[in-house]
Amino acid sequence: MATRAKKPESPSLFAAAGLDHDAPRPLADKLRPQSLAAVVGQDHLLGPDGALTRMIETRSLGSLVFWGPPGTGKTTVARLLAHATDLEFVQISAVFSGVADLKKVFDAARERRETGQGTLLFVDEVHRFNRAQQDSFLPVMEDGTVVLVGATTENPSFELNAALLSRARVLVFRSLDAAAVEKLLVRAEAAEGRALPLDAEARAALIRMADGDGRASLTLAEEVWRAARKDEVFDLATLQEIVQRRAPIYDKSQDGHYNLISALHKSVRGSDPDAALYWFCRMVDAGEDPLFLARRIVRMAVEDIGLADPQALVVANAAKDAYDFLGSPEGELAIANAVIYVATAPKSNAAYKAYGAAMRAAKQGGSLLPPKHILNAPTKLMQQEGYAAGYEYDHDAPDAFSGQDYFPESLGRQSFYHPVERGFERDIRKRLEWWAKLRRERGGG
Numbered sequence: 001m002a003t004r005a006k007k008p009e010s011p012s013l014f015a016a017a018g019l020d021h022d023a024p025r026p027l028a029d030k031l032r033p034q035s036l037a038a039v040v041g042q043d044h045l046l047g048p049d050g051a052l053t054r055m056i057e058t059r060s061l062g063s064l065v066f067w068g069p070p071g072t073g074k075t076t077v078a079r080l081l082a083h084a085t086d087l088e089f090v091q092i093s094a095v096f097s098g099v100a101d102l103k104k105v106f107d108a109a110r111e112r113r114e115t116g117q118g119t120l121l122f123v124d125e126v127h128r129f130n131r132a133q134q135d136s137f138l139p140v141m142e143d144g145t146v147v148l149v150g151a152t153t154e155n156p157s158f159e160l161n162a163a164l165l166s167r168a169r170v171l172v173f174r175s176l177d178a179a180a181v182e183k184l185l186v187r188a189e190a191a192e193g194r195a196l197p198l199d200a201e202a203r204a205a206l207i208r209m210a211d212g213d214g215r216a217s218l219t220l221a222e223e224v225w226r227a228a229r230k231d232e233v234f235d236l237a238t239l240q241e242i243v244q245r246r247a248p249i250y251d252k253s254q255d256g257h258y259n260l261i262s263a264l265h266k267s268v269r270g271s272d273p274d275a276a277l278y279w280f281c282r283m284v285d286a287g288e289d290p291l292f293l294a295r296r297i298v299r300m301a302v303e304d305i306g307l308a309d310p311q312a313l314v315v316a317n318a319a320k321d322a323y324d325f326l327g328s329p330e331g332e333l334a335i336a337n338a339v340i341y342v343a344t345a346p347k348s349n350a351a352y353k354a355y356g357a358a359m360r361a362a363k364q365g366g367s368l369l370p371p372k373h374i375l376n377a378p379t380k381l382m383q384q385e386g387y388a389a390g391y392e393y394d395h396d397a398p399d400a401f402s403g404q405d406y407f408p409e410s411l412g413r414q415s416f417y418h419p420v421e422r423g424f425e426r427d428i429r430k431r432l433e434w435w436a437k438l439r440r441e442r443g444g445g
Helices: 051-058 074-084 099-114 131-135 137-142 162-166 178-192 200-210 214-227 236-243 255-269 273-285 290-308 311-326 330-344 350-365 380-384 425-441
Strands: 003-005 064-067 088-093 119-124 147-152 169-172
Touching: 051 074, 051 169, 064 074, 074 088, 074 119, 074 147, 088 099, 099 119, 099 137, 131 137, 131 162, 137 147, 137 162, 178 200, 178 214, 200 214, 200 236, 214 236, 255 273, 255 290, 255 330, 273 290, 273 330, 290 311, 290 330, 290 350, 290 425, 311 330
Parallel strands: 064 147, 064 169, 088 119, 119 147
Antiparallel strands: 003 088
């Protein structure tokens, strides 16, 4: 299900797509850039020293993967690259194409190549192809039958074959900043011959609603023009009523999910309750499962706070239980309380590191037996073998501390847990130092 666009003889790319200029088209389609210089928001790729600019100057285009959020110009840039390098532009979508479609596209590209015409094959949503389908691109990429340009909103490191990635350069498309979206709105006003009927506050809000998506900003502008009566100017409240609001760009199973939970976790670790609350609310607003967030906060309590404040785990678990009991929307407040608590608690990863170190020792040491003096001796044979011999009952020892060694004899005494001088662990540290002193005095090592 490929669509082909002939290389235009005039600057218009709509003719290349076989479109009638008089046919009704969305504003975003009408304003599709006609040259690479007209693309906004991707100066790191298309500026004077940009990666794509350098490729075009040398007229040497290798296979590429465009990675970035929707509405940042990936399709447009691919089409314009084909024009700039005299390649036939062929577009397919991984959503609608299968192996048979790919074979037809490759065969056509081979025939085209025999006449001296190269092909730029643009694959939208390339990450939706399975591993075997992705592998089918490798031969035609290697022999130059096609220059592949794949577009994806997902992290290529996770979604694309290593073999395909090794043959293509990944270029990152960035979300449009406010200045870039404003530039698009100015172009739209020039094309429509009228200003957007928004006051300054409403215009700024519309730019924020676009969420870095150029196509969405033009769609929102169209909605505003459709809704406005003669001489009407919308304020912020009216704008929100008219266009409602865009759902946040956030896929709970993909990059947005992992990026935001990482931001929340690191804000907690960095003891910034305000930033932590912001990222928590971003995820709740996007429809994240509050119980997933509650579980992650429990993780933060044990990983980043640990015994510096043992109450953190209690609070985190209580927040989870409160959400189970209250449900939405009241239950989210309990989790928000836990977010603030863990963000403001003293931090220590000493227990986390001690667990890792002890686990490594356990794995490396093998099946070492405990020392015989701490083994029970319920039978005469065990007593004859020395089980329990020499064991000192700590409660009968001075200070309720015998100072004996409890590690396997072949391993020797180890030290895994090193509490920090923060929170409750300061007290634990004092106890450990006192016990270490007594152990030395009593010959326990």
